[in-house]
Amino acid sequence: MKPLILASQSPRRKQLLEQAGLSFTVIPSDVEEKLTKKNLPEDLVASLAYQKALNVFERYPGHLVLGSDTVVSLDSHILGKPTDDDDARRMLQMLSGGWHTVLTGVTLLSAEKEVTFVEKTEVNFFSLSEEDISMYIKSGEPVDKAGAYGIQGLGAMLVEKINGDYFAIVGLPIAKVVRALKTFNDHV
């Protein structure tokens, strides 16, 4: 297989690829993420994952590049990373006491082949008091995370149930990524 590049600044994605025992280099993309309202969340994460992969592939055309993007979707709202504490509060209030969907788009891109797919996981939050939300925001954890929480950290305390792939919530559906990578084996 061609040398693999993870086009992501996310420490969680790096950790998941390491957990899978893969050798790779991290080169974050410099794609500016725009959450356009008109996109369906599926289309948005697929498009951003592709843009991130392409951005790095153009600099390293001899490599196999992995790009990814995660958003939270609730009714017709798409939640990315909060812009500040007030935005994090608004998001956590919206997510309190109900189900939402976490969508993670993945693109694998080499000179010979491209695969893009979207993984959806349903997450049910406990009802959160204002105090729960304030304490969680104070922890600083919401800052760089879609939907203003991280299930792998303190955010685990907010979650009553999930339906789907836990690792896709953290940022990468790792088992499906490894299976998709195997389809690139012919293209050495």
Ligand SMILES: Cc1cn([C@H]2C[C@H](O)[C@@H](COP(=O)(O)OP(=O)(O)OP(=O)(O)O)O2)c(=O)[nH]c1=O
């Ligand atoms: C919902 C949720 C999201 N997240 C994270 C995963 C992603 O890193 C982040 C969403 O932002 P992304 O824009 O998908 O990724 P990123 O900016 O961290 O990294 P890059 O664009 O370089 O790949 O939210 C968690 O870590 N835990 C969670 O429970």
